[in-house]
Amino acid sequence: MDENGKKMLADDTALKAIEAAGQTGGNTANANNVTEEVKQKIGVYTINYPSRLVNKGDNELAIRPGDQNNKDSVIQNPILESGTLESSGTDMAKEMTRLIESQRAFYLCLKDGSDL
Numbered sequence: 001m002d003e004n005g006k007k008m009l010a011d012d013t014a015l016k017a018i019e020a021a022g023q024t025g026g027n028t029a030n031a032n033n034v035t036e037e038v039k040q041k042i043g044v045y046t047i048n049y050p051s052r053l054v055n056k057g058d059n060e061l062a063i064r065p066g067d068q069n070n071k072d073s074v075i076q077n078p079i080l081e082s083g084t085l086e087s088s089g090t091d092m093a094k095e096m097t098r099l100i101e102s103q104r105a106f107y108l109c110l111k112d113g114s115d116l
Helices: 012-021 092-114
Strands: 027-029 035-037 045-047 053-057 060-063 072-074
Touching: none
Parallel strands: none
Antiparallel strands: 027 035, 045 072, 053 060
């Protein structure tokens, strides 16, 4: 989002503007002449119908041109949590145990078959 809170596309122009401002967006002095860090704002949006997005390549998605029902809306107070998208319902220890059991059963069958 820009300094006025409006949407900004992540194209080369916007990225250069963010880089020019620095990683934190610079510093400012408050009423007590204490320097405070001004942080960049990142807009977090939700889409009504994410399955109708168009793949633009390079992990970029866009709303299909002319799609009036698929609106993006900004989430006012988003909470970002580390690991929520990456985690799955898979129990890795259980799956590794199953993999080892399968490998042992396979090799056992190979041994038994070679004796015939």
